[in-house]
Amino acid sequence: MAAKAGDNPDSLMTLATVFCLRNLRKTMCNQGFRNKLCLRSDIFLPSEICDKLVNTYMELVHTDSNFEPEESFFQMFSDPRSTRLTRVQLREDFVHDRDLEAIRKQDLIELHLTYCNSLSSRSLKTLTSFKETLVSLCLFGCTHIFYRKGGAPLACNEDTEDEEEESPASRQALETDFNFQGFNRLRLLNLGGLPDEVDAETLLKPLKSLTSLDLSNVQLLGTTFLTQWKDRLASLVLYNVDLSEELINTVVEINNLRHLDISRESRRSSKFKMTRKILTAIVQRLVNLVSLDISGHIMLDNCTVPHFEEAMGRPSTEPCKSSIYPFQELKRPLQFLGLYDTTLCNVTHIPAYKVTGSKNEDQVLNAIEAYTEFRPELAHRAINQLFDIARIQHCSQLLRALQLVIAALKCHKYDKSIQVTGSAALFYLTNTEYRSDQSVRLRREVIQVVLNGMEQYQEVTVQRNCCLTLCNFSIPEELEFQYSRVNQLLLKILEPARQDESIQRIAVHLCNALVCQVDNHHKEAVGKMGFVKTMLNLIQKKLLDRMCDQVMEFSWSALWNITDETPDNCQMFLNCRGMSLFLECLQEFPDKQELHRNMLGLLGNVAEVKALRPQLLTPQFITVFSNLLDSKADGIEVSYNACGVLSHIMFDGPEVWSMEEPKRDAVMDKMWDAIQSWDVSSRRNINYRSFEPILRLLPQGISPVSQHWATWALFNLVSVYPGKYCPLLIKEGGICLLEKVLELDSSHAETKDMASKVMEQCENFKEDPMETNPGQEVNYGQRG
Numbered sequence: 001m002a003a004k005a006g007d008n009p010d011s012l013m014t015l016a017t018v019f020c021l022r023n024l025r026k027t028m029c030n031q032g033f034r035n036k037l038c039l040r041s042d043i044f045l046p047s048e049i050c051d052k053l054v055n056t057y058m059e060l061v062h063t064d065s066n067f068e069p070e071e072s073f074f075q076m077f078s079d080p081r082s083t084r085l086t087r088v089q090l091r092e093d094f095v096h097d098r099d100l101e102a103i104r105k106q107d108l109i110e111l112h113l114t115y116c117n118s119l120s121s122r123s124l125k126t127l128t129s130f131k132e133t134l135v136s137l138c139l140f141g142c143t144h145i146f147y148r149k150g151g152a153p154l155a156c157n158e159d160t161e162d163e164e165e166e167s168p169a170s171r172q173a174l175e176t177d178f179n180f181q182g183f184n185r186l187r188l189l190n191l192g193g194l195p196d197e198v199d200a201e202t203l204l205k206p207l208k209s210l211t212s213l214d215l216s217n218v219q220l221l222g223t224t225f226l227t228q229w230k231d232r233l234a235s236l237v238l239y240n241v242d243l244s245e246e247l248i249n250t251v252v253e254i255n256n257l258r259h260l261d262i263s264r265e266s267r268r269s270s271k272f273k274m275t276r277k278i279l280t281a282i283v284q285r286l287v288n289l290v291s292l293d294i295s296g297h298i299m300l301d302n303c304t305v306p307h308f309e310e311a312m313g314r315p316s317t318e319p320c321k322s323s324i325y326p327f328q329e330l331k332r333p334l335q336f337l338g339l340y341d342t343t344l345c346n347v348t349h350i351p352a353y354k355v356t357g358s359k360n361e362d363q364v365l366n367a368i369e370a371y372t373e374f375r376p377e378l379a380h381r382a383i384n385q386l387f388d389i390a391r392i393q394h395c396s397q398l399l400r401a402l403q404l405v406i407a408a409l410k411c412h413k414y415d416k417s418i419q420v421t422g423s424a425a426l427f428y429l430t431n432t433e434y435r436s437d438q439s440v441r442l443r444r445e446v447i448q449v450v451l452n453g454m455e456q457y458q459e460v461t462v463q464r465n466c467c468l469t470l471c472n473f474s475i476p477e478e479l480e481f482q483y484s485r486v487n488q489l490l491l492k493i494l495e496p497a498r499q500d501e502s503i504q505r506i507a508v509h510l511c512n513a514l515v516c517q518v519d520n521h522h523k524e525a526v527g528k529m530g531f532v533k534t535m536l537n538l539i540q541k542k543l544l545d546r547m548c549d550q551v552m553e554f555s556w557s558a559l560w561n562i563t564d565e566t567p568d569n570c571q572m573f574l575n576c577r578g579m580s581l582f583l584e585c586l587q588e589f590p591d592k593q594e595l596h597r598n599m600l601g602l603l604g605n606v607a608e609v610k611a612l613r614p615q616l617l618t619p620q621f622i623t624v625f626s627n628l629l630d631s632k633a634d635g636i637e638v639s640y641n642a643c644g645v646l647s648h649i650m651f652d653g654p655e656v657w658s659m660e661e662p663k664r665d666a667v668m669d670k671m672w673d674a675i676q677s678w679d680v681s682s683r684r685n686i687n688y689r690s691f692e693p694i695l696r697l698l699p700q701g702i703s704p705v706s707q708h709w710a711t712w713a714l715f716n717l718v719s720v721y722p723g724k725y726c727p728l729l730i731k732e733g734g735i736c737l738l739e740k741v742l743e744l745d746s747s748h749a750e751t752k753d754m755a756s757k758v759m760e761q762c763e764n765f766k767e768d769p770m771e772t773n774p775g776q777e778v779n780y781g782q783r784g
Helices: 012-022 047-063 073-077 097-102 121-130 158-162 200-204 224-229 245-251 276-285 325-329 361-371 376-392 398-411 416-429 440-456 460-470 477-493 501-514 520-528 531-544 550-562 567-575 578-588 593-607 610-615 619-628 637-650 664-677 704-720 722-731 734-743 749-767
Strands: 029-031 037-039 087-091 110-114 136-138 147-149 171-174 188-190 212-214 235-237 259-261 291-293 334-338 352-356
Touching (some): 012 047, 037 073, 047 073, 047 087, 047 440, 073 097, 121 147, 224 245, 245 276, 276 325, 352 361, 361 376, 361 398, 376 398, 376 416, 398 416, 416 440, 416 460, 440 460, 440 477, 477 501, 477 520, 477 531, 501 531, 501 550, 520 531, 520 550, 520 567, 531 550, 531 567, 531 578, 550 578, 567 593, 578 619, 593 610, 593 619, 593 637, 619 637, 619 664, 637 664, 664 704, 704 722, 704 734, 704 749, 722 734, 722 749, 734 749
Parallel strands (some): 087 110, 136 188, 212 235, 235 259, 259 291, 291 334, 334 352
Antiparallel strands (some): 029 037
């Protein structure tokens, strides 16, 4: 059987790394001074393992809410005699000055810091510790690293590592003493987002050997300084840098460039117009170019070949057929061409193997891939276009699309726009149309990022998108690996007194589905989270609004499911005014059949708990249950469930019946009449997982009517659904108990007759297990 998309297993290295990180004190660390991590003295780790540990640690911190960060994690790597770090990638505000200081003795070759806004100029001092070994450095979005904390002098000593981290707002004094003097091995540098107050030219002047430079969103006072690398620079990124004729003239002098990015976020923010002359100069002068990005620019019409003059035939990457005049002079097709948010992406013949744009699915996916890491504002727009493709058309590159959206959601967990568009795209990419092509592993990744979004954002659109996406999964099976977490998040959504109606409806539906068909320990755990109280609060609010809608019905259905064979949850229901709400709902909504069925199903579960039955044995409740025996709502379901409640109460014997009215015999007579009025071939809106509570009513003479109700229930189920219920009855020892019914003198003749028919039905099923009357149950509740 062929593997499904995205089903490649994790490597043993990855599995072992994650295990060690989740169990640091049990695997490689001791508890050191002040409860800090301390690497065991007998452990020596090479760079391959150390790099993997640090980079995987950062990924877990950002993407796994169950992972507990270690404040002193980086202390593990303070001694280069036992650990070797060479390539480290750190993101977001989790990284502090003390973390970099902890690893300052390591000979780092690559250090990538992205959006690390908790870093101050203390970390600039730390950077100088790596100057003799560092080849690649990224400070993208680390704007506060060029400021001292509260104007304090630049310092780095052992006493500072436990200082309380100050807020970015306190970083006011610009650090003027730092430059890259001595960073002689540095080849790749990313200074994207460098503050305007920092002079890029002065900062970069000591670097003689750069081959790659990223100055995204940097304000350049002059441009000629770029020519100091004109014979060395292979990659230059000037995203969102204001272009001018002077800058273009400088750029085309850097004749060894292989990658040039002069793109912008949007045409609306651009005053510069990309002309045919400029593009021609770039192509003619930069002869080694394999990658070019001119996204977001206004293109003059004279750049493109008129439609009627375009080469005939299928779209071609051959430069000679190019629909863009300047690119006809290319010696070979470009590997990459960024045309996002330009008119050029719509032409027929584009001489590049990978193009970003919005014309088709391929261009959109290329844009998400190219811009996710450093340009979330563009990735957001591209994901929005992917959403439209998946919603209106058909996504032909499903695996790639899903993986790119998942990567974007992981990378930008704290970016609301990415979370909104990404969660919306996931809803369409995981629906029934695409489901058969997706592996278990891939669908689990989707669930993880959806839950991350729900956790991070209490905002209506994100919450709705995430809840709707979860509805595309088989519940509870596919969510069981995150069972506790998803329930906690849904209950949190339902907490506010006035939640968005659509979100409330979806969340209650999910809650109901999650407690249906799961083991009792799951139900008990969810009950302790406050599930029962939350559902009753929702019911209370709906009663105040005098509204019986899906939220009301789903809430009672969820309570029916969560109390099934779970006495603790039944007790919680009674403790939280559950019976009062039951009576109020009956009175307020006398004609709501589905509501009555759900409520009576729940009370059947409560009645099965012997210790709780005395709380149901009041004149008020017995009268209500007795009256409901006459109900014709939802076929026989309400009458059947009311009779079930009374059957368990009657089973406790006449000595517990302390009330004058209604009389026990009168109620039993009504029960007999009700049972005899039911059609034994009725299809059922119920789903039994176990017959145990019914079977305990069989071999007894205390309450013959309870015995008869139980026997009728079994006959109905094994005759209408033999394939499901005959094996269950046999497995649970029901045949032996039915034989005892036949032996008891107290058993009524019609009860014995029905017991014989149940046994005969099971015997016939054993001889011929082919189901001749397959009925389809509606799975509203687990049991009645």
